[in-house]
Amino acid sequence: MIVRTSKIVNKAGMHTRPASMLVKIASKYKSEFFIIKDGFRINGKSIIGVMTLAAEQGSEVRLEFDGVDEEKACKEVVKFFEDGFGEL
Amino acid sequence: MTKKEQIFKGLAASKGIAFGRPFVYSVEAPTYDITNNGDFSSEKEISDYENAISQSVKELNKIFSLAKEKLDDKNLQIFDAQLSFLYDEFLNAKVKDRIARESVPAYQVFTEEIKVLESAILSSGDEYMRERINDINDIKNRVLRNLVKGRLVSKITENSIVIGRNLTPADTILFSNRNMLGIATDLGGINSHVAIIARSLSIPAVVAMHDISIRINRDDYLIIDGYKGVVIKNPEEETIIRYKEQVQKNLEFEAKLVELEKLPSETKDGKTIQLSTNLEFNNEVDYVVTHFGCDVGLYRTEHLFMEIGDFPDEEAQYKQYKFLADHISPGMVTIRTFDIGGDKILPESQKELNPFLGWRGIRICLDKNDMFKAQLRAILRASTGGNLKIMFPMISSVDEVVRIREIFEAAKSELRAAKIRFDENIKIGIMIEIPSAVLLAEELAELVDFFSIGTNDLVQYTLAVDRDSSLVCELYDKFNPAVLRLIKMLTDAAEKHNVPVSVCGEMASDPYGSLLLIGLGVKELSVESKSYLQIKRLIRLVNYENASKIAARVLKMSTSKEITDYIEECFNKNIGEKLKSYDN
Numbered sequence: 001m002i003v004r005t006s007k008i009v010n011k012a013g014m015h016t017r018p019a020s021m022l023v024k025i026a027s028k029y030k031s032e033f034f035i036i037k038d039g040f041r042i043n044g045k046s047i048i049g050v051m052t053l054a055a056e057q058g059s060e061v062r063l064e065f066d067g068v069d070e071e072k073a074c075k076e077v078v079k080f081f082e083d084g085f086g087e088l
Numbered sequence: 089m090t091k092k093e094q095i096f097k098g099l100a101a102s103k104g105i106a107f108g109r110p111f112v113y114s115v116e117a118p119t120y121d122i123t124n125n126g127d128f129s130s131e132k133e134i135s136d137y138e139n140a141i142s143q144s145v146k147e148l149n150k151i152f153s154l155a156k157e158k159l160d161d162k163n164l165q166i167f168d169a170q171l172s173f174l175y176d177e178f179l180n181a182k183v184k185d186r187i188a189r190e191s192v193p194a195y196q197v198f199t200e201e202i203k204v205l206e207s208a209i210l211s212s213g214d215e216y217m218r219e220r221i222n223d224i225n226d227i228k229n230r231v232l233r234n235l236v237k238g239r240l241v242s243k244i245t246e247n248s249i250v251i252g253r254n255l256t257p258a259d260t261i262l263f264s265n266r267n268m269l270g271i272a273t274d275l276g277g278i279n280s281h282v283a284i285i286a287r288s289l290s291i292p293a294v295v296a297m298h299d300i301s302i303r304i305n306r307d308d309y310l311i312i313d314g315y316k317g318v319v320i321k322n323p324e325e326e327t328i329i330r331y332k333e334q335v336q337k338n339l340e341f342e343a344k345l346v347e348l349e350k351l352p353s354e355t356k357d358g359k360t361i362q363l364s365t366n367l368e369f370n371n372e373v374d375y376v377v378t379h380f381g382c383d384v385g386l387y388r389t390e391h392l393f394m395e396i397g398d399f400p401d402e403e404a405q406y407k408q409y410k411f412l413a414d415h416i417s418p419g420m421v422t423i424r425t426f427d428i429g430g431d432k433i434l435p436e437s438q439k440e441l442n443p444f445l446g447w448r449g450i451r452i453c454l455d456k457n458d459m460f461k462a463q464l465r466a467i468l469r470a471s472t473g474g475n476l477k478i479m480f481p482m483i484s485s486v487d488e489v490v491r492i493r494e495i496f497e498a499a500k501s502e503l504r505a506a507k508i509r510f511d512e513n514i515k516i517g518i519m520i521e522i523p524s525a526v527l528l529a530e531e532l533a534e535l536v537d538f539f540s541i542g543t544n545d546l547v548q549y550t551l552a553v554d555r556d557s558s559l560v561c562e563l564y565d566k567f568n569p570a571v572l573r574l575i576k577m578l579t580d581a582a583e584k585h586n587v588p589v590s591v592c593g594e595m596a597s598d599p600y601g602s603l604l605l606i607g608l609g610v611k612e613l614s615v616e617s618k619s620y621l622q623i624k625r626l627i628r629l630v631n632y633e634n635a636s637k638i639a640a641r642v643l644k645m646s647t648s649k650e651i652t653d654y655i656e657e658c659f660n661k662n663i664g665e666k667l668k669s670y671d672n
Contacts, residue, residue, distance in 0.1 A: 013212075016223040020169035023176075046178035047169070051220070052205050054212035 001066040002074045010084035013056035018085035023047045025076055031067025033077065044077075091308070091322035096300050098272065100317030101283035103618065104292030105335050106270040107311050107328070110304045111248035113255070133187045137180075137194040140234035145174050147230065150398050170227045195235050202228045249310050249319075253301045255282045270294075270312035272319045274301050277561040284594075286314075288368050290618050294319055296558050345621040349379055353624050355606070359632040362612035364419075365620050366592055370408075373415050376617055384421040385614020386479070386540070386592035387412060389463070390428055399426070399459045405466035413470050420475050422540070422614075423467050424519070425453055425460070427481035444554065449482025454491055464499040471511035479540055483518040483525050489535045492516075521545035521593075526574045526581075533585035539578065541610075543593025543601070547571050566595045567648040567655075572604065576643055579609035590614055599626050600655045606630060607639025629663040 026033040026044045033044035042049035065074045152167045186197045247267045254275040276295035286293035292314030311320040353363040364385035392400050429448040440446035453460040517538035553564045582589045590612035595601035597619035645651050
């Protein structure tokens with residue numbers, strides 16, 4: 001299992017559009033993907049889950065990847081966070 | 089417990105009186121009994137849920153394809169995001185699992201699951217995040233609507249008076265197939281769509297009742313009075329008797345009007361005023377043919393769209409137009425191309441701030457060329473009997489008409505090339521409902537065969553008044569001198585170019601309005617079928633020369649109070665008494 005910490009950097013936060021893109025990216029991989037924020041742990045392949053985190057700009061999240069392709073999954077997801085979901 | 093009679097007031101939107109039980113309708117909270125476990129079946133709930141999801145996916149894809157050309161990529165991703173909610177396996181699995189384990193209806197489970205998400209988002213301190221609630225509401229309402237749709241219809245098996253916060257045109261049509269006795273809504277104005285549809289279906293309606301939807305319970309008994317604009321809850325015995333008597337009296341008046349059916353529509357001094365009717369639904373056709381035998385001056389096609397939530401294909405449209413052409417023959421039918429607002433096809437988050445000034449009517453048709461041409465081809469193919477005309481809505485410029493004619497010619501060439509017959513002499517006309525079209529009337533007259541004034545929109549656009557806004561709808565005034573002078577400008581320009589002018593708006597169905605229109609030089613009135621005989625009665629009482637004089641005098645007046653006072657005076661002096669016994 002790989003664990004990373006990331007920050008939400010775009011202004012609008014984890015709103016509908018990035019949430020759906022994140023789910024799309026994560027769903028390409030076999031590995032399980034969880035996001036943890038403020039003690040909540042949600043499945044990163046569920047848009048309802050991701051949106052429930054209501055992660056606004058500046059919030060920190062813990063990302064957990066577990067499975068055969070965890071490294072690749074981690075790399076792409078972390079980059080997506082660093083790029084501010086393409087909204088910078 | 090005895091129930092006390094209570095009277096609720098609103099605006100009278102469609103004449104008539106009905107007695108019955110209410111059906112309280114709300115999109116957000118279903119009225120079917122979710123606690124009734126008597127016939128609960130989790131298998132059925134789960135399959136209903138799956139159907140609602142797949143129906144919602146279908147709708148979103150449809151909207152997606154319609155909006156694709158209009159929106160940039162970033163905005164389009166909203167659809168993608170909404171779709172990903174519907175595809176969320178975790179949500180779907182959880183909902184189905186809870187239905188099975190807890191024996192709770194799908195509606196309730198889904199609402200609860202979404203609520204968790206909503207409160208998480210609302211608790212966020214961030215404004216950007218809180219705005220996202222709109223996306224979620226959009227998708228939630230779509231799924232819930234699809235979830236209750238089937239039951240909704242099956243629940244209104246007995247005749248009932250539909251009560252709601254607001255009814256969309258699609259809802260109204262849905263209900264109309266189920267013997268709806270009347271409509272009362274919290275919102276809406278007398279010219280809102282629900283009112284117009286109610287009038288064309290001859291169902292009493294009262295709108296702008298503020299909070300009727302929460303004051304009526306399903307075991308109440310109601311009288312709805314569409315003349316006075318009131319709803320009476322649990323009426324006393326003597327109220328019921330009084331209303332039954334009035335219904336009887338109305339029937340007698342109507343019986344008297346029937347004598348007029350066979351008489352020509354001409355003024356006292358022998359001038360023929362062509363009187364035709366507006367039509368929307370097939371179930372009105374028989375009545376129009378057997379009782380009036382007149383032309384159809386306006387056939388609205390929007391309901392074809394609203395019933396299926398998409399543009400019907402050419403073949404389906406052809407069948408519909410052919411049906412009309414055959415049944416109304418030898419009468420003429422003027423078919424208006426789709427007059428749809430962008431608000432009907434754009435998703436919640438993309439809605440325009442001013443839909444009435446936005447993407448609607450001919451603007452959508454000209455942007456969606458293929459859809460438009462399919463409609464024109466369908467009308468052309470149905471025109472072989474020589475009794476169809478085509479009319480285009482929302483014209484604001486000469487360029488639009490030039491483009492329409494190009495597409496129209498292209499449609500004709502395609503048919504000729506395929507050796508498909510159509511009426512080569514078919515006439516085309518435009519709706520005059522935007523002031524700019526009046527100002528350009530001389531140029532437009534060179535390009536079309538007829539004009540038809542849509543008074544509802546002409547009033548709205550001339551006076552900049554939203555007729556559905558309860559705050560300003562009082563300013564919506566068809567007797568505003570500016571409106572009357574515009575109509576006069578149009579009839580003058582049309583006469584110069586020998587182009588006939590008809591009126592298909594609601595002003596033609598109003599006694600004062602039709603008197604003025606005749607005086608202003610309009611030769612054809614197309615009215616709601618409910619008003620047809622009353623207006624014929626009026627035409628037969630009017631002296632054409634007098635009407636022209638009255639109109640000429642009115643054109644010099646500067647306020648609508650002056651105008652209506654003056655017409656009232658003329659009415660009372662000449663024809664009022666005779667007309668009164670036919671009017672309520």
